[in-house]
Amino acid sequence: MAKNREFPLAQVYRLLEPGPVLLVTTARSGRANVMPMSWYTMMEFVPPLVGCVISNQNHTFEMLRASGECVINVPTVELAKKVVACGNVSGRSVDKFKKFNLTPVAGAVVKAPLIAECYANLECKLVDRKLVTKYNFFILEVVKAWIDPRQKRPRTMHHRGEGVFLVPDRMIKLPSPKTSLLPK
């Protein structure tokens, strides 16, 4: 490995995390919260399962654990400043919907609000808590999904850490006999 340089273990997340940043909304006792999240993975196609890590230091952790529900919202780069702002204050002390002028919309299934400004909104139920205590890892089932059809080329934000985001501006298509590269 002469050509390569060892890379710090503590920075490994910067290589792997650039899926799109999400905004997770939760509700409890008539109050709603919103938090950016980058640590998640699809776990099953149908029903769609999403696994995600939410720190027990975050207000959303308790909101999600108590309510058993949330909404995953997919923001585009136009919302970049609001996304970063949402990650820098706590919902314990601030109503982020009001402070950052985000529009809550009632969902069809869960009590947590959808964010109107986001490209997509996924209503989720918490279906497996086995790894919550050890890893802060929640398994969610997407029970209803919404998309904004007016956004033909949504440019998502992919967090690389420390306020740096990649923005996919290019698309390539390669013939792939398998429908998906992913495990089925």
Place this chain on the structure above:
Amino acid sequence: MAKNREFPLAQVYRLLEPGPVLLVTTARSGRANVMPMSWYTMMEFVPPLVGCVISNQNHTFEMLRASGECVINVPTVELAKKVVACGNVSGRSVDKFKKFNLTPVAGAVVKAPLIAECYANLECKLVDRKLVTKYNFFILEVVKAWIDPRQKRPRTMHHRGEGVFLVPDRMIKLPSPKTSLLPK
């Protein structure tokens, strides 16, 4: 939600998965294999933990379960055709390193080979099998990480399903008092 259109549950993965496609290598009884993977998440900063879904239909599932080790390789868009090709044949019948002209390099800790052509290589140990049976979900600890310092602006590939990939060509930086948006 008048402005939005309901989105098919079975397509939800196309919204969430665009983290960079990875190539996972495994080794067992002197044979190595390589598989593209998009379903994974960071789970902890230090030591870096990565959770990933690998279908029990894939050769890599048995290789990883038996050996308890793998390497996560991060390819760039220059390897796009090989990445897709690796996802369309099984390592049970084909030596993909030979067939696709990928160069195996010995790791420092694990027996699975690193792929020389990739931008980054993460040597991993399987540390938690609790969700393997139910969700095909493996928790890996990155024990050694390598990066190619010559690649200053690596353009990763972000799979959107059906052979379509997003390529991040643009970077934006926003001031963020917190080091990371992510849970710590």
